Amino acid sequence: MQSTTPDAVKADAAQWFEHHWDPELPLGRWWQLLADAGLAFPSWPQGFGGRGLSASATKAVIQARRDAGAFGPPNGVATFLAAPTIMHYGTQAQQAKYLPQIVNGQDLWCQLFSEPGAGSDMAGLATRAIRDGDEWVVSGQKVWNSGAQWAKYGILIARTDPQQPKHRGITYFLIDMEQEGVDVRPLREMTGDAAFNEVFLNEARVAESDRLGDLGDGWRVAMTTLSHERDPDNVGLGETAAFGSVDLDVTVNDHRSALSSKIDGFSLALSGGITKVLDDVTRQFDALDDPITRQRMAKIIEMRRTSTWSGMRTAASAKSGGQPGPEVSTLKLLGSELGRQIRDVGLETMGPHGMLYGEDAPSGGLFHAYSMFTPAQSIAGGSDEVQRNIVGERVHGLPREPGEKEQRELPWSELPRS
Numbered sequence: 001m002q003s004t005t006p007d008a009v010k011a012d013a014a015q016w017f018e019h020h021w022d023p024e025l026p027l028g029r030w031w032q033l034l035a036d037a038g039l040a041f042p043s044w045p046q047g048f049g050g051r052g053l054s055a056s057a058t059k060a061v062i063q064a065r066r067d068a069g070a071f072g073p074p075n076g077v078a079t080f081l082a083a084p085t086i087m088h089y090g091t092q093a094q095q096a097k098y099l100p101q102i103v104n105g106q107d108l109w110c111q112l113f114s115e116p117g118a119g120s121d122m123a124g125l126a127t128r129a130i131r132d133g134d135e136w137v138v139s140g141q142k143v144w145n146s147g148a149q150w151a152k153y154g155i156l157i158a159r160t161d162p163q164q165p166k167h168r169g170i171t172y173f174l175i176d177m178e179q180e181g182v183d184v185r186p187l188r189e190m191t192g193d194a195a196f197n198e199v200f201l202n203e204a205r206v207a208e209s210d211r212l213g214d215l216g217d218g219w220r221v222a223m224t225t226l227s228h229e230r231d232p233d234n235v236g237l238g239e240t241a242a243f244g245s246v247d248l249d250v251t252v253n254d255h256r257s258a259l260s261s262k263i264d265g266f267s268l269a270l271s272g273g274i275t276k277v278l279d280d281v282t283r284q285f286d287a288l289d290d291p292i293t294r295q296r297m298a299k300i301i302e303m304r305r306t307s308t309w310s311g312m313r314t315a316a317s318a319k320s321g322g323q324p325g326p327e328v329s330t331l332k333l334l335g336s337e338l339g340r341q342i343r344d345v346g347l348e349t350m351g352p353h354g355m356l357y358g359e360d361a362p363s364g365g366l367f368h369a370y371s372m373f374t375p376a377q378s379i380a381g382g383s384d385e386v387q388r389n390i391v392g393e394r395v396h397g398l399p400r401e402p403g404e405k406e407q408r409e410l411p412w413s414e415l416p417r418s
């Protein structure tokens with residue numbers, strides 16, 4: 001496909017989907033076809049499952065795919081966190097080793113950043129990595145690691161030099177989760193699901209060739225990962241986001257119907273699929289004739305449009321070397337608020353039915369599963385308070401928190417820890 005105007009790109013993509021889309025294909029085969037054609041993640045560089053297309057041309061491809069009713073690319077920590085970070089900082093060998101199996105959905109990944117004593121203050125992390133020949137030996141505890149029980153690899157940050165100030169002694173690694181020394185224990189959430197875990201690392205091994213970025217530069221690499229996490233613009237989320245193991249041998253049709261019948265609050269929040277559920281709920285309860293509900297629905301639609309508006313992202317990314325900048329924190333804040341607005345309109349519309357939980361609740365319980373998940377949206381990827389600090393300090397240039405400057409200069413080993 002040589003054309004580059006969005007209309008021409010869309011026409012070419014539409015032709016491709018007409019020839020190739022077949023819901024009876026095995027899921028893995030379909031994802032491989034998308035990857036080989038560069039239509040899985042069209043904005044990614046050629047050779048990495050993309051075509052290096054602009055934002056508007058990418059949207060045109062996605063529209064062509066949706067018009068064809070074709071299923072989207074794989075999605076999860078692998079595609080929206082690991083892949084962009086590996087593309088930005090990885091060596092050619094790392095990119096060749098990991099990206100093809102991310103783009104075709106074969107390998108699931110998890111993110112090993114947070115620790116019991118280091119969430120918002122992630123730079124205070126205590127997991128240690130000690131060099132041993134051509135390897136690193138990693139010990140410590142991580143927590144809240146989404147999908148770790150299904151992941152083949154993890155993106156990991158660990159302390160490699162405790163004598164350096166806390167932000168400078170951290171290094172970023174790509175760790176094999178399927179090894180002795182990695183113990184994953186699922187945590188049950190108030191939604192009833194167990195999407196995230198605690199992960200105990202007990203002398204786990206990482207090859208030196210799986211260090212991502214420079215020694216001691218892990219904080220900067222992790223900030224790139226987090227800026228992608230806070231950016232809601234993620235190809236494919238609308239159709240394929242779901243936490244769980246994926247069977248690549250089932251047909252796309254079977255995978256798709258399993259997704260729609262067994263969706264959890266986490267996936268609904270990520271996918272934006274909740275808007276449709278809210279729409280169904282307001283219709284079911286005849287609430288659209290109520291002027292106040294209509295007004296609140298209009299607000300939700302506007303907020304969603306704003307959150308996917310690319311102007312903010314483009315400006316931020318231009319300043320940050322093509323990566324989303326600190327300005328994306330405003331979009332993350334908007335996403336949290338949007339979730340709360342949707343929850344409140346839906347539950348209030350249902351009246352007493354809003355108090356139910358389970359499959360016999362309105363919308364088969366989907367709306368309630370989402371409602372229980374909404375508090376998590378203002379915590380995952382950095383809490384709302386932390387996003388406000390980022391916008392204040394890094395976008396508006398306000399002074400940092402009292403005492404932070406001193407803390408940034410002391411060796412990590414001398415910092416007080418609870």
Ligand SMILES: Cc1cc2nc3c(=O)[nH]c(=O)nc-3n(C[C@H](O)[C@H](O)[C@H](O)COP(=O)(O)OP(=O)(O)OC[C@H]3O[C@@H](n4cnc5c(N)ncnc54)[C@H](O)[C@@H]3O)c2cc1C
Binds near residue numbers: 111196
């Ligand atoms: C659904 C979900 C999925 C997650 N998935 C992952 C994952 O895959 N991998 C991973 O590594 N982590 C994951 N996390 C963890 C997440 O990144 C942390 O929960 C988050 O960074 C907050 O850290 P904490 O829970 O330790 O809270 P704390 O840092 O202990 O914060 C407690 C409270 O204090 C406030 N606070 C803290 N510091 C400040 C400050 N400086 N100024 C103002 N207020 C402050 C916070 O806003 C919060 O309200 C996930 C979390 C959730 C909810």
